Amino acid sequence: MEKTVINDSNYRIRKGKVIRTRQMTPHEKLFEIALDGGRSLDHEPGQFVMVSMFGVGEAPISVCSSPTNRGYFELCVRAVGRVTGTMHRLEAGDEIGIRGPFGKGFPIRVLEGNDLLIVAGGLGIVPLRSLINFVFDNRRDFGKVHTLLGCKTEGDILFGDELERWMKRIDVHYECTLDKAAPEWAGHVGLITTLLPGVHLEPERTFAIVVGPPIMFRFVIKELLAKKIPESQILVSLERHMKCGMGKCGHCQIQDYYCCTDGPVFNYSDIKHIKEAM
Ligand SMILES: Cc1cc2nc3c(=O)[nH]c(=O)nc-3n(C[C@H](O)[C@H](O)[C@H](O)COP(=O)(O)OP(=O)(O)OC[C@H]3O[C@@H](n4cnc5c(N)ncnc54)[C@H](O)[C@@H]3O)c2cc1C
Ligand code: FES
Structure with a gap:
């Protein structure tokens, strides 16, 4: 089985901004996020990112938008604890930290x-x-x-x-x-x-x-x-x-x-x- 290549950029937290949020159910919220500088996330379907809530911690979250959407990506998050609970308090304009994308997606x-x-x-x-x-x-x-x-x-x-x-x-x-x-x-x-x-x-x-x-x-x-x-x-x-x-x-x-x-x-x-x- 081929291993994912890890390089220095995987350690670095990239800053991004929440563009829009949508409460999907009482427990799940959708976040539209753009990386600073208009950079693309360049993920594959099935990959995940590590989301950083500064001063709280990190959590792995799957990217739920298609890579065919350029300029932004979406995360749908269920609030279950510290990181995801803090994420749920984010609104449009707030800063967010992202590492990745990580892992093997769908082939x-x-x-x-x-x-x-x-x-x-x-x-x-x-x-x-x-x-x-x-x-x-x-x-x-x-x-x-x-x-x-x-x-x-x-x-x-x-x-x-x-x-x-x-x-x-x-x-x-x-x-x-x-x-x-x-x-x-x-x-x-x-x-x-x-x-x-x-x-x-x-x-x-x-x-x-x-x-x-x-x-x-x-x-x-x-x-x-x-x-x-x-x-x-x-x-x-x-x-x-x-x-x-x-x-x-x-x-x-x-x-x-x-x-x-x-x-x-x-x-x-x-x-x-x-x-x-x-
Ligand atoms: C590859 C991957 C993709 C994921 N994608 C999504 C996603 O798209 N949307 C989403 O809402 N969640 C997703 N999760 C689950 C999410 O990562 C956890 O809910 C999150 O890490 C909990 O962090 P917390 O600080 O909010 O909770 P904590 O305060 O750490 O814990 C709260 C509760 O959640 C449990 N928990 C903590 N971490 C995990 C974990 N990694 N997996 C399962 N249970 C955990 C704890 O045991 C505890 O019961 C994904 C997990 C993985 C591994
Ligand atoms: S080895 Fe650290 S999360 Fe997989």
Whole structure:
């Protein structure tokens, strides 16, 4: 497995400004950020940045916008503790520190020309939104696109306005399911695995990309294998506690792998034998 190249610029905190914020749910907020000097972040879908809240600390956050948006990038953050809680108090015009981008993202060159089955559970839609919007901006480079989203309740759905636009596109098959729904919900109810039998795909030309809570991986992967998708065509993005983001501190280690430099996107066939991975 190729290692990510770490250079001096990965240690340096780059300053940026919050351009706009949007409260998405009571717990998640979206930040549009521009780096000072108009520099581009130059990330790949699936990569993350280390966000610095000066005097508080750093946290790894996935970039949720496509690299096709030049001049700014977006982060969608759930407030769970010190760094993310401080971020939630930021408003337009405030300063922010950024290191990275870090890690291995989705292998775009490998995915090109193939069909994609994108499976997102809850907050898993955040890194996947970067990939999905990248695919839409380069639609002719990819085959069929199936996007399945599972959320606990309707109130947990992120990017609802964009999802409605995806639903109207004829070049993407999009479905959303809720674990629990109010009577007025017209969509599907049930776990995300219940959507998979209804997806018609050609397994030999399909790459499945799965991002969500660990409990979801096991069940979704079982269904994907039953649909005859080869193990080497299943990609997952893993989350681990991280400190440095660049293979130095060992906080994110899973046996021989560092989640921050060998991942966060892994090929299932590389990690399936590691019990702690999923
Ligand atoms: C590669 C990667 C990408 C991520 N992308 C996003 C994203 O796009 N949006 C988002 O909201 N969050 C994301 N996270 C999770 C985010 O990094 C953590 O929520 C954050 O580090 C918590 O920091 P804190 O200082 O606010 O919380 P703390 O005060 O440190 O802790 C609060 C609680 O969160 C737990 N926690 C702390 N760090 C992590 C961690 N790294 N992973 C899981 N739980 C943690 C602690 O155990 C504690 O229970 C990502 C994590 C990784 C590793
Ligand atoms: S976060 Fe330090 S080695 Fe991965």
